Structure formats: C-alpha cells, structure tokens
Amino acid sequence: MEKLFIRDLSKTFAAGKSGKDRLTVLDKVSLSIGENEFISLVGASGCGKSTLLSIIAGLQTRDDGDLKVDGNDITGPGADRGVVFQSYTLLPWLTAKKNVEFALEATGHAKADIGDMAMNQLKLVGLEKFAERFPAQLSGGMKQRVAIARALSYKPKMLLMDEPFGALDALTRVQMQELLTDVWEREKLTVIFVTHDVEEAVFLSDRIFVMASNPGRIKKIYDVPLPRPRGPETHRLPEFAALQADVLGSIRSEMRDR
Numbered sequence: 615m616e617k618l619f620i621r622d623l624s625k626t627f628a629a630g631k632s633g634k635d636r637l638t639v640l641d642k643v644s645l646s647i648g649e650n651e652f653i654s655l656v657g658a659s660g661c662g663k664s665t666l667l668s669i670i671a672g673l674q675t676r677d678d679g680d681l682k683v684d685g686n687d688i689t690g691p692g693a694d695r696g697v698v699f700q701s702y703t704l705l706p707w708l709t710a711k712k713n714v715e716f717a718l719e720a721t722g723h724a725k726a727d728i729g730d731m732a733m734n735q736l737k738l739v740g741l742e743k744f745a746e747r748f749p750a751q752l753s754g755g756m757k758q759r760v761a762i763a764r765a766l767s768y769k770p771k772m773l774l775m776d777e778p779f780g781a782l783d784a785l786t787r788v789q790m791q792e793l794l795t796d797v798w799e800r801e802k803l804t805v806i807f808v809t810h811d812v813e814e815a816v817f818l819s820d821r822i823f824v825m826a827s828n829p830g831r832i833k834k835i836y837d838v839p840l841p842r843p844r845g846p847e848t849h850r851l852p853e854f855a856a857l858q859a860d861v862l863g864s865i866r867s868e869m870r871d872r
Contacts, residue, residue: 619681652818699761759790840853
C-alpha cells in the first residue's frame with residue numbers, strides 16, 4: 615500500500631546578490647514509498663537529501679509537483695510525521711520525560727494521560743531509568759533516544775530522520791542502528807532516513823535511493839534483499855559487501871561527473 619507519493623517535485627532558492635536568480639536544488643523528483651517501508655536517501659553533499667526530507671516534513675515548501683501522504687496533500691507539518699534531526703533539539707531545561715510530555719501536550723493529548731504515555735515511549739527506547747535526567751546529564755546516544763521517543767510519542771505513521779546518528783561515536787552508532795530497526799519492526803512505521811553512511815543505509819533499509827546533484831534528482835534505486843531481523847552477522851554477508859560497493863560506486867561516479 616502506497617504511503618508517500620511524490621511526482622515531479624521541484625525546489626529552487628534565490629541565488630546571487632540580487633536574489634533574482636534561482637538555483638534549482640531539486641528537479642522533478644519522483645518516488646513512491648510503501649506502508650511500513652524503510653528507505654534511505656544517500657548521495658554526495660549538496661544533492662538535496664535534507665531539503666527533500668524537510669519538504670516531506672512540511673518544514674519547507676516546494677515550487678512544483680505532487681506530494682501526498684496517504685493520498686492527502688502535504689501543506690505543512692503534521693502529527694502524522696515525526697522528525698528526528700542530527701542535533702538533538704531537546705529543551706535543556708526539561709527532563710527526558712518532560713521533553714516527551716512537551717511534544718504530547720503540543721499535539722493535543724490530555725494532561726492526565728501524557729505522563730504514562732511519555733514513560734511508555736522512554737521504555738520503548740530503553741531509557742525509563744533516566745526519565746528524570748536533564749539533557750546535560752545524558753550521553754549523545756541517550757539524547758538521541760529521547761529525541762526518537764519524543765518523535766514517536768504522538769504515534770506518527772511516518773518517521774523522517776536526517777543524519778540522526780551522524781554525531782555519535784562508532785559503537786554508539788551501531789547500537790542506535792540496532793535500536794532503530796527494533797523500534798521500526800515493533801511500531802510498524804514508514805521510515806525515510808537521510809545518511810552519508812552507505813554501510814548504515816544497507817544495514818537499515820528495504821530500498822536505497824541514490825540522489826544525483828546539480829540539480830538534485832533520483833539517480834538510482836537499489837533493493838536491499840538482506841534477511842530480517844538484522845544484526846552484527848548481517849555485515850559479514852557477501853551480499854552486504856557487494857551491495858555496499860555498488861551503492862558507493864554509484865555515488866562516486868556521480869561525483870566524478872560533476
């Protein structure tokens with residue numbers, strides 16, 4: 615079942631000192647993503663991955679094209695889409711639990727219910743024992759878990775993630791990847807994941823969309839036929855290494871052709 619539909623989506627920004635010239639960042643991007651599918655957007659810096667994600671989130675407008683979730687036009691942010699960025703964007707004066715409660719209250723949930731709901735989300739990401747800690751008292755991985763719990767707290771059916779693990783150390787990053795796959799399988803979400811890390815994209819995804827740049831567009835789509843659930847042993851599969859090499863080759867060829 616189709617969850618997200620994009621056809622001929624284009625986006626320009628003002629360029630030059632006068633602002634009269636236009637720079638085309640995305641040019642006639644088209645894609646379709648299914649219910650509960652996990653897809654990654656990869657490509658060289660500046661290819662428009664984050665801009666495309668921001669438009670899907672409703673945080674930026676498009677110039678042209680169709681953009682629908684569940685058949686409905688996207689005209690702005692909505693509770694049907696949760697967003698997680700690389701920066702944790704937590705409110706530093708609120709505890710982990712209060713950060714989640716803040717999102718629940720902002721999306722219209724009753725105050726009498728949000729305490730239990732927030733704790734359930736922290737349990738989902740393994741942080742129930744740290745509910746009363748402030749962001750400054752949490753590690754980078756813990757902060758990102760709180761951000762994920764907050765994004766999932768109001769039960770979106772789509773999770774949009776922009777380099778969410780890019781600032782983490784290698785070990786924590788692997789742990790967060792495994793946590794995300796576990797949460798995704800339990801919560802039955804559609805996930806759109808932006809990353810520069812091809813190994814991460816192969817491990818997480820059902821499909822990988824390689825974007826070309828100047829202007830940004832979909833260059834190639836790879837299916838990821840690796841069995842689930844995935845764990846450390848997945849990285850050792852020959853088909854994992856082969857697919858990673860193919861995707862990297864596609865990105866490198868695009869960079870050479872610039």
